[in-house]
Amino acid sequence: MSASSLRLRLLAGAAIWIVLALLVAGGTIALLFIDNVERNARAGMSASLARLVAALEPEGVEASRLDRPLSDPRYEIPLSGIYWQVEDAGRSQTTRSRSLWDFVLQPGDTQPEEGEQFEVVDGPAGQTLSALTLAARFNDDGGSRVLNVTVAQDRATLDASIRQFGFDLALALGILAAVLILAAWAQVSLGLSPLGRLRGDVEKVRRNSAEKVADAYPAEVQPLVAEVNELLAAQQKSLEFARRRASDLAHGLKTPLSVLETVAQLLRRTGDTENAVLVEDLTAEMAERIDYQMRLSRLRQRTRLHVFAASLPEIVRRTAAVLKKTPDGERLDWQIDIDDALYVDIDRNDLIELMGVLLENAARWAKSKVRVSARNEAGHIAIEIADDGKGASEERLFRKGGEQMPRMDEDGGGNGLGIAIAREIVLLNGGSIDFTKAPEGGLLVSISISPAEAPAEPQAE
Structure with a gap:
């Protein structure tokens, strides 16, 4: 398809809008998914933080201790990916889960009135953690204490889920884009099908x-x-x-x-x-x-809309058969060498007129024979009509309109109007005609004209 193709333009426009729409939709879905995953992770951490605060016993000299272990056993496994830490900033004391081993989390400063604070902090073994911190206030015999309670979890699993979802989403949207583009192609083809049918109907007009x-x-x-x-x-x-x-x-x-x-x-x-x-x-x-x-x-006025198919051997033989019954033609030896499958792109009546003019002229001047041959040469039909008459000498040939034509003077017995008609027919049908001296000694008429495909049904007389 060329750049000026309407089908290409419609398909390109549809493809661009489909891709843009899916990119916007994919980005929106990805953002909603990330937000939903983050909120779910934060909700889980908030629940863990509430259980941790409920299990704390802040009384005594220790920073804090749990009156009961948390239910998730991963807090007891070193570097398991989930952690808790309780820090008493006033007493510079810290208690943490066994999973942290000897690593101390560094959450930001927070105040009791601020509620839960979410942030991303560094963790043990190079992990990146999502941390939720709450400044919890406790009352004891010596007054009130503020403990910074933190729960954290490794973001690796969360980020892996997000990346996998992004990959799956891109694959799904890619398949959807391909399906939608195919659907657009089908829609464009269906919409343009009347133009294809119109082209076929115009072709029928061209072929009569x-x-x-x-x-x-x-x-x-x-x-x-x-x-x-x-x-x-x-x-x-x-x-x-x-x-x-x-x-x-x-x-x-x-x-x-x-x-x-x-x-x-x-x-x-x-x-x-x-x-x-x-x-x-x-x-x-x-x-x-x-x-x-x-x-x-x-003569049939040719335009680019018209396409004809006339049987050359049939018309030549019929014309020769008619001329054989005339005084000039009955004494001649007619040599016709044309393949039966040759068809030319010219109106049938015009071809009859052309062959009639040229064969009649040859019969008038021939001494004993007229030769007619035709062959298919590299995309055009080459026709030759030759006689063994006295021919046209060099001084009796002149060029007119780029074509060489014999001039019939008074001593030649004609005015050349028939030859002029032949020339008009050939030029009208996009061919060329040339007049030279034949090997037999007479006039050689050489015609080049476009070939045609054999019609599906025999042409009517």
């Missing part, structure tokens, strides 16, 4: 399988379909109008030409032969040019 695009499209695409159909209809009307105008002009000139022919006959009867010949020549030339324009108006 349909005259217009079907109307069964969603409301969003229907205006485009209507515009395409209007353009097709306008183009067809324009072509038909041009053909009618050319036909009307030709028929309108026939009556004046008939009058001129009558005038020529009258001049000849009165003995003015010179003027009669002049009028007859002008009348014949005008009639030929009118015929030329009429034949041009019947």
